[in-house]
Amino acid sequence: DIQMTQSPSSLSASVGDRVTIACRASQSISRYLNWYQQKPGKAPKLLIYAASSLQSGVPSRFSGSGSGTEFTLTISSLQPDDFATYYCQQSDSTPPTFGQGTRLEIK
Amino acid sequence: QITLKESGPTLVKPTQTLTLTCIFSGFSLSTSGVGVAWIRQPPGKALEWLAVIYWNDDKQYSPSLKSRLTITKDTSKNEVVLTMTNMDPVDTATYYCAHRRPRMAGPTQYYAMDDWGQGTTVTVSS
Numbered sequence: 001d002i003q004m005t006q007s008p009s010s011l012s013a014s015v016g017d018r019v020t021i022a023c024r025a026s027q028s029i030s031r032y033l034n035w036y037q038q039k040p041g042k043a044p045k046l047l048i049y050a051a052s053s054l055q056s057g058v059p060s061r062f063s064g065s066g067s068g069t070e071f072t073l074t075i076s077s078l079q080p081d082d083f084a085t086y087y088c089q090q091s092d093s094t095p096p097t098f099g100q101g102t103r104l105e106i107k
Numbered sequence: 108q109i110t111l112k113e114s115g116p117t118l119v120k121p122t123q124t125l126t127l128t129c130i131f132s133g134f135s136l137s138t139s140g141v142g143v144a145w146i147r148q149p150p151g152k153a154l155e156w157l158a159v160i161y162w163n164d165d166k167q168y169s170p171s172l173k174s175r176l177t178i179t180k181d182t183s184k185n186e187v188v189l190t191m192t193n194m195d196p197v198d199t200a201t202y203y204c205a206h207r208r209p210r211m212a213g214p215t216q217y218y219a220m221d222d223w224g225q226g227t228t229v230t231v232s233s
Contacts, residue, residue: 001170031212031215031217032217032218034219034220036154036220038154042225043203043223043224043225043226044154044203044220044223045223046219046220046221049210049212049217049219050210050212050215050217052212053210053212053217055219055221087153087154089154089219089220091217091218091219094167095156095167095168095169095170096144096156097156098153098154098155098156099153100153101153101154
């Protein structure tokens, strides 16, 4: 299985901050990388697919980049609604695997 | 509008078999490239992919759970069923079903889980 490692595991930030979350794959996955946002008690929501393509309806302050083994999710200006847990997921091979999550908290 | 909803028992005993049903609307599991996947999340832990069934009835399973899982579909009912045998307390989790569809980014086809059900919580305890 491809291992996905996110950093940091948790992050404290303020409204208006620029935030970056990293995701590393244990082997090259080209651009087969998705990002999800999950709020407590809710299902995950797709934010980014194919490493950098924004899902319809997702605010443009979210962006993704990377290829191969190194990826990042950036939120350009944090909004109160953005405090949640974020997961990366590779779709290059079966089984699809998720990172351990990054919890974004209010400072 | 695409919706998915999971249903099943909230409590199962160790060694029992769990049967979960996903009823969906807004898409067809007869459409080329479409699939329905199951993912679970133990309390306070990360997401774990379990299985997927495709429009052509192909199936894939998590290698670590393959011997315990069976996924089936009834296209006419817009229904996908996941069974997991020999349940153990470590299988306590929220179980989600999700709509998996292909999309293009440039010349390449990619897959993501676009739409998710609300999840159903399963506790394994005697």
